[in-house]
Amino acid sequence: MSLAFGILGLLTYKENTGYDLTKIFEDSLNNFWHAQSSQIYRELNRMEKEGLVASRSIIQDGRPNKRLYSITDAGRKEFSEWLCVIKPGFENPHDGMLMRIFFGADNPEETLAALRQCREQYLKALEENCSPIRGNIEKYARMIPDGREKSRYWLMTLELGVARARATAEWAERCIAQIEEGRER
Amino acid sequence: MSLAFGILGLLTYKENTGYDLTKIFEDSLNNFWHAQSSQIYRELNRMEKEGLVASRSIIQDGRPNKRLYSITDAGRKEFSEWLCVIKPGFENPHDGMLMRIFFGADNPEETLAALRQCREQYLKALEENCSPIRGNIEKYARMIPDGREKSRYWLMTLELGVARARATAEWAERCIAQIEEGRER
DNA sequence: GAATTCATGTAACTTGTTACATGATTTA
DNA sequence: TAAATCATGTAACAAGTTACATGAATTC
Numbered sequence: 468m469s470l471a472f473g474i475l476g477l478l479t480y481k482e483n484t485g486y487d488l489t490k491i492f493e494d495s496l497n498n499f500w501h502a503q504s505s506q507i508y509r510e511l512n513r514m515e516k517e518g519l520v521a522s523r524s525i526i527q528d529g530r531p532n533k534r535l536y537s538i539t540d541a542g543r544k545e546f547s548e549w550l551c552v553i554k555p556g557f558e559n560p561h562d563g564m565l566m567r568i569f570f571g572a573d574n575p576e577e578t579l580a581a582l583r584q585c586r587e588q589y590l591k592a593l594e595e596n597c598s599p600i601r602g603n604i605e606k607y608a609r610m611i612p613d614g615r616e617k618s619r620y621w622l623m624t625l626e627l628g629v630a631r632a633r634a635t636a637e638w639a640e641r642c643i644a645q646i647e648e649g650r651e652r
Numbered sequence: 653m654s655l656a657f658g659i660l661g662l663l664t665y666k667e668n669t670g671y672d673l674t675k676i677f678e679d680s681l682n683n684f685w686h687a688q689s690s691q692i693y694r695e696l697n698r699m700e701k702e703g704l705v706a707s708r709s710i711i712q713d714g715r716p717n718k719r720l721y722s723i724t725d726a727g728r729k730e731f732s733e734w735l736c737v738i739k740p741g742f743e744n745p746h747d748g749m750l751m752r753i754f755f756g757a758d759n760p761e762e763t764l765a766a767l768r769q770c771r772e773q774y775l776k777a778l779e780e781n782c783s784p785i786r787g788n789i790e791k792y793a794r795m796i797p798d799g800r801e802k803s804r805y806w807l808m809t810l811e812l813g814v815a816r817a818r819a820t821a822e823w824a825e826r827c828i829a830q831i832e833e834g835r836e837r
Numbered sequence: 838g839a840a841t842t843c844a845t846g847t848a849a850c851t852t853g854t855t856a857c858a859t860g861a862t863t864t865a
Numbered sequence: 866t867a868a869a870t871c872a873t874g875t876a877a878c879a880a881g882t883t884a885c886a887t888g889a890a891t892t893c
Contacts, residue, residue, distance in 0.1 A: 499745050550756075567738075631819055634818070642808050
């Protein structure tokens, strides 16, 4: 259900097209939620049928027409219930990288390579992704009312991404050392 | 595909029933992969059709019959290709808790409550889950050949779970402090 | 002139979730 | 005597992925 609430939440900020929403997901929520455009369009459709969102067509020339979605009163009610009542617990995890490591014992060299790749990947993400995301957050903050206050919370989600990425890179480092040590014995 | 590879991997250790596999997933892989029994049975079926696993029926009395699954040569080939060739990258994240925090600005008190619950949850998991999982790992290590060496890698996956849980609890703590500070201004 | 952006989706498929059904045996 | 364990699944549904299609406008 979090996809639906993500969409509703973004629509509380302002009207958006499916395309806009897809981009905002990529730019700013990507850290904790991933959604394809096909999924977003499907969800918008479903939510419109349920009366949580409404859409109006904008005819443009020289550009394809667009459909602007806005949140309805019913949608706002649903959204604020989620905020106030529902307390999300643990997600069911799905981490293919760890699955790979779990079965690493018979292939230590390949596992080392996988761990090195993992470390590089997270270090690279830490270096390259953070400032663009911060930039996006600032940009969006300027576009909506109370953006300054809202962006504090957006940044919190980024911070957890950063903390987890650091923890992961450090963990990979420790694992690499452990396997290399074992190799020398 | 990681579910399939998890199942294949466990079958390289020994023959198992769908029920066994479900329990091992719960006991030991739960940290990075979650799978319902219904999913595991479906996957076993599919893999048998593809020739990656084979099954034989064991008639028991006083207990329901069971089907023991084992990995075939084709399955071993597929599995080792995954180990040696495929390098899993980032997973697409789906974290409802962070979605909740992202939209927290207009409801700081409820968000505080959510963050406190998050922190408690992770601290509790750190306290209560780790030693049972370590226990399970030791138990399984005694049941299979080379269990000692294999369990080093199993423990690595647990360690990342621990590191991430710590990072998350600390992050929640910082967020709580930040919101409480903001409240006093 | 090629690639990217804007803007919409549909279709087919795979994965994951929830709920249910069966029925004996062991443990609390 | 109630609950949990062993062992099998099926059915229906929800959510996520991949691939494709369209076509003008803008940017490199």
